[in-house]
Amino acid sequence: MRSQKKINIAIDGHSSTGKSTVAKALAKKLGYIYIDTGAMYRAVTLYALEKKYIGKNFFDKQKLISDLDQLEISFEYNPETQKSETFLNGQNVEKKIRSMEISQYVSQIAEIPEVRRKLVKLQQEIARKKGVVMDGRDIGSVVMPDAELKIFMTASPEIRARRRHKELLEKGQAVSYDDVLQNIIERDQIDSSRKDSPLFRVPDAKLLDNSNLQPDEQLHLILNWVEEKLK
Numbered sequence: 032m033r034s035q036k037k038i039n040i041a042i043d044g045h046s047s048t049g050k051s052t053v054a055k056a057l058a059k060k061l062g063y064i065y066i067d068t069g070a071m072y073r074a075v076t077l078y079a080l081e082k083k084y085i086g087k088n089f090f091d092k093q094k095l096i097s098d099l100d101q102l103e104i105s106f107e108y109n110p111e112t113q114k115s116e117t118f119l120n121g122q123n124v125e126k127k128i129r130s131m132e133i134s135q136y137v138s139q140i141a142e143i144p145e146v147r148r149k150l151v152k153l154q155q156e157i158a159r160k161k162g163v164v165m166d167g168r169d170i171g172s173v174v175m176p177d178a179e180l181k182i183f184m185t186a187s188p189e190i191r192a193r194r195r196h197k198e199l200l201e202k203g204q205a206v207s208y209d210d211v212l213q214n215i216i217e218r219d220q221i222d223s224s225r226k227d228s229p230l231f232r233v234p235d236a237k238l239l240d241n242s243n244l245q246p247d248e249q250l251h252l253i254l255n256w257v258e259e260k261l262k
């Protein structure tokens with residue numbers, strides 16, 4: 032489905048609902064750019080961990096805030112993997128940012144207004160050109176409030192934990208199902224209750240509960256919504 036007219040598509044929702052998988056497939060199908068905003072928050076988290084600004088029972092927010100101007104986050108397409116990969120200050124951090132350790136700290140980093148301001152600015156610059164599929168938590172509400180299509184994805188915490196656990200095991204990360212479920216529940220709570228840009232379903236977002244949907248059924252459903260918007 033290729034059309035002259037280009038729209039922006041905002042995909043928000045709970046952790047591990049498969050937002051990035053569907054957003055990537057959608058972007059490929061439409062010939063649009065895919066932006067994984069969670070990867071940006073993860074890259075900032077990696078920086079804070081490596082600098083030892085954050086760790087178990089400590090967090091020096093001020094140090095991170097004063098370094099923000101020096102942080103450069105970008106995406107580069109890797110023709111070998113056919114995927115866009117995340118770069119932090121020129122270094123490919125794609126693999127590192129997907130670890131459980133990053134997942135444990137990322138919600139605390141994403142709560143900081145200065146971090147959000149920096150990343151939202153970058154995201155809005157990318158969205159200006161249209162033809163963008165962006166996934167995150169505040170895309171339909173803050174980053175692209177004028178996106179033509181907004182989707183809010185969810186699924187039960189247990190189903191999400193099962194999928195995520197399988198994925199982590201396949202990547203060779205030895206974690207227990209219970210730890211994954213716990214992390215998902217905690218992140219839902221922090222993401223939805225934080226002061227700055229909490230996760231919520233904006234009234235004009237289409238609700239997509241994929242607890243009982245196969246990936247191809249889901250993509251088909253979204254493509255129908257896109258088609259309606261392109262008419």
Ligand code: DC
Nearest residue numbers: 068069072137138141167168169218
């Ligand atoms: O989508 P993800 O799991 O990779 O996102 C990692 C974290 O980043 C998530 O716990 C919430 C935060 N996040 C956010 O606050 N705003 C976004 N637009 C994207 C992610």
